[in-house]
Amino acid sequence: MNPLLTVDDLHVSFPTRTGKVDAVRGVSFTLGRERLGIVGESGSGKSQTGRAIMGLTPPHAQISAKTLNFDGIDLMAASAKQKRSLRGNRIAMILQDPKYSLNPVMSIGRQIVETLRTHEKISKSDARDRAIAMLEAVQIRDAGRVFDLHPHEVSGGMGQRAMIAMMLVAGPEMLIADEPTSALDVTVQLEVLSVLDKLVAERGMGLIFISHDLRLVSSFCDRVIVMYAGKIVEELAAGDLANAKHPYTQGLLNCMPTIGSDRHPLPVLDRKPEWAL
Amino acid sequence: MTSAISVENLVVTYDDFLALNDVSISVEAGESYGLVGESGSGKSTLLRAIAGLAPVSDGQIVIGGKTLPRRKRDKAFYRQVQMVFQDPYGSLHPRQTIDRLLQEPLAIHGVPDAENRIVRALDEVGLGPSFRFRYAHQLSGGQRQRIAIARALIVEPSVLLLDEPTSALDASVQAEVLNLLEQIRRDRKLTFIMVSHDLGVVTHMCQRLAVMKNGRVVERLTAPDLVAGRISEAYTQNLMVASKGFVRKEAVSG
Ligand SMILES: Nc1ncnc2c1ncn2[C@@H]1O[C@H](COP(=O)(O)OP(=O)(O)OP(=O)(O)O)[C@@H](O)[C@H]1O
Ligand SMILES: Nc1ncnc2c1ncn2[C@@H]1O[C@H](COP(=O)(O)OP(=O)(O)OP(=O)(O)O)[C@@H](O)[C@H]1O
Ligand SMILES: [Mg+2]
Ligand SMILES: [Mg+2]
Numbered sequence: 368m369n370p371l372l373t374v375d376d377l378h379v380s381f382p383t384r385t386g387k388v389d390a391v392r393g394v395s396f397t398l399g400r401e402r403l404g405i406v407g408e409s410g411s412g413k414s415q416t417g418r419a420i421m422g423l424t425p426p427h428a429q430i431s432a433k434t435l436n437f438d439g440i441d442l443m444a445a446s447a448k449q450k451r452s453l454r455g456n457r458i459a460m461i462l463q464d465p466k467y468s469l470n471p472v473m474s475i476g477r478q479i480v481e482t483l484r485t486h487e488k489i490s491k492s493d494a495r496d497r498a499i500a501m502l503e504a505v506q507i508r509d510a511g512r513v514f515d516l517h518p519h520e521v522s523g524g525m526g527q528r529a530m531i532a533m534m535l536v537a538g539p540e541m542l543i544a545d546e547p548t549s550a551l552d553v554t555v556q557l558e559v560l561s562v563l564d565k566l567v568a569e570r571g572m573g574l575i576f577i578s579h580d581l582r583l584v585s586s587f588c589d590r591v592i593v594m595y596a597g598k599i600v601e602e603l604a605a606g607d608l609a610n611a612k613h614p615y616t617q618g619l620l621n622c623m624p625t626i627g628s629d630r631h632p633l634p635v636l637d638r639k640p641e642w643a644l
Numbered sequence: 645m646t647s648a649i650s651v652e653n654l655v656v657t658y659d660d661f662l663a664l665n666d667v668s669i670s671v672e673a674g675e676s677y678g679l680v681g682e683s684g685s686g687k688s689t690l691l692r693a694i695a696g697l698a699p700v701s702d703g704q705i706v707i708g709g710k711t712l713p714r715r716k717r718d719k720a721f722y723r724q725v726q727m728v729f730q731d732p733y734g735s736l737h738p739r740q741t742i743d744r745l746l747q748e749p750l751a752i753h754g755v756p757d758a759e760n761r762i763v764r765a766l767d768e769v770g771l772g773p774s775f776r777f778r779y780a781h782q783l784s785g786g787q788r789q790r791i792a793i794a795r796a797l798i799v800e801p802s803v804l805l806l807d808e809p810t811s812a813l814d815a816s817v818q819a820e821v822l823n824l825l826e827q828i829r830r831d832r833k834l835t836f837i838m839v840s841h842d843l844g845v846v847t848h849m850c851q852r853l854a855v856m857k858n859g860r861v862v863e864r865l866t867a868p869d870l871v872a873g874r875i876s877e878a879y880t881q882n883l884m885v886a887s888k889g890f891v892r893k894e895a896v897s898g
Contacts (some may be wrong), residue, residue: 409760409786464733523730524683553886579814622785622819624848633819
C-alpha cells in the first residue's frame, strides 16, 4: 500500500540578521494510517517540519524537498489555493500555540460551528449540539459555558482541547498534532489521546504526534522519530525506546525526573558537537 | 517560621462563574510549593490573583507580612514578584527582539549593568548570544519558554510564580532549566509557587503541594506523601495512575 505521506530530504531555512538558520536539514520519513511520534530537542525543527507539510512555512523562508507527497498530490508543486483546500478538508494541524491560533474575537463555540458548517450542510442548532458534544468528547466540563467563551477566557488546557475539537469536526485524513496535550493534566491527557487513537483505529486517519514527552509517545505511538539539530538521528519502534542507540535519546531517558527518584541536580546531557553535523 | 506568601479564603469570579472558591495556601520563605490539578481547576487563576491580575472578590493575600491591595500593587511589588506565564506566546511581544524583551524590565526597575545581565540570562537558559537579536516569533516554542524564564529572573525577584515552566521543553533542556531554578532558589533564597501537570517534576522541585479541582483545593500533602501513596483523595489517586502513561484499551470485538 502506498503511504499517505512521503517526505524525502526536506530542508527549511530562514535568513536572519545574524545569518542563515537551518531549521530542518534533510528530513525523510513516510506515514501510513498509523501513529507516528516525533520527539526531539527544543529547537530541533519538529514544528517547522509539520508546518512545511501543511504549507504553513513563513513566506521569507527557503524550503526544498526531493519529495513532499500527500496521497498522490505533489505538495511542493501545489498552488496556494490547492493547499488551502487540502488544509480545510483533508489535512489538519493542531498548532503548538492553540490559544493564539484561534480567532481572538470569536467565541470558541462559534469557531467550531463555522468549521463544521463549511464541511457539512447542517442546521445552526444541530451544529451547536454537535460542537458541544465535541467539546464534551475532549473532556471539557461545562461545555455549554465554554461554548460562549472567547479564547482569552479559557485555561491553557481548555484552549488546547478547543483546538483539537475544531480539527476533529473537520474529520481530516491526516492530522499533525504539535504538542497537543502539553497543557493537560494526566487524566484528561489520556482521555484526549483515546479520542485521537479511535480516529486512527476506526477511521484510518494518519497521525503525526509531535511531543517532547517520551513516556507518553512511547506508550501511545507505533513508531518514533527522534530529531536533533534539524535532522532525524534515530527511528525506533515505540516499545523499543529502551534500546535507543543515539546518545541524545539515551540521555533523554536518563534526565527525566520521575516520581520517587531523588536526584539533585538532575543529570544533564553532554552535547557533542558531532551530533549536530 | 513565618510564611512568605499566605493566601486566605480567596474567591475569584468571572461573571457568575466561581474560578476560585475559598482557596487558602501558605508558603514558607525559601520554599518551593507545588500546584497540581485538573485542567480548568483554577491553578493559573491563583497565580494571576497573587500577581494582581485576577478579579479577587473576597479573601486576602499576604506577602512578607503585608496584606496586598486587591488590584493595584506598587512598583516594588512588580520587581519582587515575577511570574512566568503558561503560554510564552502570549506573554512575549512577537515583534520585539529578545534584547528589547530583556532590556525592558531592567529599564523599568532601574537595574544597572544591563549588558552583562542580558548575556548571562541568555546563557543561563541555554540560549547563545546568537538569539539576542532575533524576534520572539522567530523562536521555537521551547526557546520562547526559556526567554520567558530569563525575563523573570533577570530583575532578581524574591518570589517566582511559575506556570508550567517546562511544559514545552524536551527532557534534556527541562533538566537544565530545573537545575537552574533549584540553584537560583538556593543561592538567592527565592520562594517559588510552581504549577505543573507532571508529578515527576512537582515531586522533584517541591516539598509540599496542593491538589486543585473545580476551583477548590481538595488535598494538601508533602511530596514524600505523594511518592509513598499516602493520598486521601480519589482524584489525586487517579493522577498517580494516569502518570504511568497511555494504556490502550483492547478493542472489544463483535
Ligand atoms: N522565523 C524564523 N526565523 C529564524 N529562525 C527560526 C524561525 N522560526 C523558527 N526558527 C528556528 O528554527 C529552529 C526550529 O524551530 P522549530 O519551531 O521547528 O523547533 P521545535 O523542534 O518545534 O522546538 P520546540 O520543541 O522548542 O517547539 C529553531 O532553532 C528556531 O529558532
Ligand atoms: N477572563 C475569564 N473569563 C471567564 N472565565 C475565565 C476567565 N479566566 C479564566 N476563566 C475560567 O476560570 C477557570 C480556571 O481557569 P485557569 O486558567 O485558572 O485553569 P488552570 O487550572 O490553570 O487550567 P489549565 O491546567 O488548563 O491551564 C476556567 O474554567 C476558565 O474558563
Ligand atoms: Mg515546536
Ligand atoms: Mg493554567
